[in-house]
Amino acid sequence: MEKILEQYFVQNNELVLTNIGTIHLTKKPATWIGDTLHAPEQSILFTTAKIKPNAKFYTYLAEALSISNEQANIQFEQFLQNSFDTQDGNIAIGNLGRIEKKADEYTWVSNFTSKHYYKDITISPIHSNEEVEKQKSIPWTWIAFILFIIAIAAIVFKTF
Secondary structure, X not given: OHHHHHHHHHHHOEEEEOOOXXXXXXXXXXXXXXXXXXXXXXXXXXXXXXXXXXXXXXXXXXXXXXXXXXXXXXXXXXXXXXXXXXXXXXXXXXXXXXEEEXXXXXXXXXXXXXXXXXXOEEOOOOOOOXXXXXXXXXXXXXXXXXXXXXXXXXXXXHHO
C-alpha cells in the first residue's frame, strides 16, 4: 500500500490521509537576482486538516489493487489505523519521508530536500578584448540598380 500511496503523491503532488492530514508538494520557481540564478525550491509540507480523500484517489487506489472503490476505501482506512498501531506509530511514504504519531499529534519527517538536486548559478559578464571588424555592406539601392541593368541587358539580348 505504501508504494501505491507514494506513486499517487508523485503523480498528483498531494496525498490526503483520512482524519490525519494532507501532504503537499510546494514549488517555488527559479529567480534571477543580480548575476545569480537562484535554484527552484521544492518541499513537502504536511497540514493537519482532517479531511477525506476525493473520489479520484479511491478510483486510483481501486485500480491499483484491482478491487472496487468501496473496498479500496475500507482497506485504506484499515491500513492507516493498523499502521499507527503496529509500526512504531509511523507510516513511511516511500523515500519521501514518514508521518509519525506521538500521542494524538501527527508530524511529518521529510527525507526530500531539493537543494541536493538544484544549485544556484552565478553568471558573470564576458569581457572581450578583440575589436569587432565592421562589415562592409552595399546599400540596397545599388543592388537594385545592378539588377535593373542586368534585367535590361537580358531583355535586349533576348529580342535581338
